[in-house]
Amino acid sequence: MKNVEAELLAVMAALTKLKELYCSLKGERVVIASDLTEVRNFYGNAFKNQIYISIDQKNSSEKNSDATKEKKFQEALIAQFREIVRHLGCKLSFEYVRGHWMNVLHNSVDSTLLRIINKRIATEKESIANDKQSDKSGLAVAYLPSHIFSEFEFQYIKELHKILSETKSEETPLSIKLMMRNNGFIYEPHKSKLKRKFEELLEDAVRYKVLTKVGNEGNSCRYKANNIKKIVYATINLRKETSEQIGTKTKSTMQNNKYESDYKNFLVNILKKNKKPMTVQQIKAVTIERKYPWRQEKSPGMKTFEALLEELVKEGRITKTNGKYTTLS
Numbered sequence: 001m002k003n004v005e006a007e008l009l010a011v012m013a014a015l016t017k018l019k020e021l022y023c024s025l026k027g028e029r030v031v032i033a034s035d036l037t038e039v040r041n042f043y044g045n046a047f048k049n050q051i052y053i054s055i056d057q058k059n060s061s062e063k064n065s066d067a068t069k070e071k072k073f074q075e076a077l078i079a080q081f082r083e084i085v086r087h088l089g090c091k092l093s094f095e096y097v098r099g100h101w102m103n104v105l106h107n108s109v110d111s112t113l114l115r116i117i118n119k120r121i122a123t124e125k126e127s128i129a130n131d132k133q134s135d136k137s138g139l140a141v142a143y144l145p146s147h148i149f150s151e152f153e154f155q156y157i158k159e160l161h162k163i164l165s166e167t168k169s170e171e172t173p174l175s176i177k178l179m180m181r182n183n184g185f186i187y188e189p190h191k192s193k194l195k196r197k198f199e200e201l202l203e204d205a206v207r208y209k210v211l212t213k214v215g216n217e218g219n220s221c222r223y224k225a226n227n228i229k230k231i232v233y234a235t236i237n238l239r240k241e242t243s244e245q246i247g248t249k250t251k252s253t254m255q256n257n258k259y260e261s262d263y264k265n266f267l268v269n270i271l272k273k274n275k276k277p278m279t280v281q282q283i284k285a286v287t288i289e290r291k292y293p294w295r296q297e298k299s300p301g302m303k304t305f306e307a308l309l310e311e312l313v314k315e316g317r318i319t320k321t322n323g324k325y326t327t328l329s
């Protein structure tokens with residue numbers, strides 16, 4: 001990326017963080033301070049619903065692939081900028097700050113970044129040495145089964161792994177969304193095999209060894225690419241089953257039924273210990289905390305977590321009141 005593009009993305013990162021922290025800043029004023037006049041020109045024009053065209057673009061032919069990429073990058077950024085400012089509802093001001101001069105905030109950010117860069121260099125040197133060691137014994141291929149992931153999800157995860165591998169960075173779900181959007185990939189839950197939410201897709205990418213999760217749940221949670229050489233979309237070949245295969249399948253179904261039965265007991269136990277009514281999300285949070293989340297693909301009927309709770313209600317083992325579940329007193 002060019003320096004200007006990095007500066008423009010820095011502004012979007014700051015606004016995205018404000019949205020994450022405050023959701024709305026209606027009536028407030030946000031000051032965007034930068035030591036680059038292009039930033040003020042770009043976002044100032046975007047704010048006035050005008051299209052900013054860089055000097056490089058003016059002097060380039062439309063047939064030039066670099067110019068086309070730059071144009072697409074700028075158009076995508078302008079659309080995101082307008083949307084996030086509309087959501088925040090804030091007023092914007094642009095302030096020019098002379099780089100490496102007597103500005104306390106600018107110098108503080110500058111020195112902090114230098115420390116982070118130096119730390120990153122030292123860490124990467126160590127990781128390169130570790131990678132050479134892990135290449136000999138590490139996972140070479142990750143398989144994404146077609147009955148769990150759609151073609152759309154496979155392509156999305158594959159591209160995400162490629163970008164994270166190239167940047168060698170650890171990203172939050174929010175920054176991943178922005179980064180993928182800038183590369184022309186927008187996650188659409190309705191194109192998911194299991195109608196996954198975005199966060200669930202990332203968690204499943206971890207389960208299938210494509211990504212690694214770093215940090216705790218919430219805002220500090222980040223993801224990085226696993227050291228794998230290839231991601232394979234594993235299709236299922238339908239074949240005529242022999243009697244032996246049918247017997248094996250029956251055994252597998254029995255095992256899955258046992259998993260479902262055991263998990264129901266686990267849920268009832270959670271509600272008994274809590275004693276107070278719990279929402280679906282609260283129960284899910286406890287299952288994750290105990291490192292035993294529900295695996296839908298292990299259920300014979302591909303039951304959802306909510307369907308499992310409703311079955312327990314029908315069985316009379318728990319009750320549901322105002323959307324909350326509890327055990328029978």
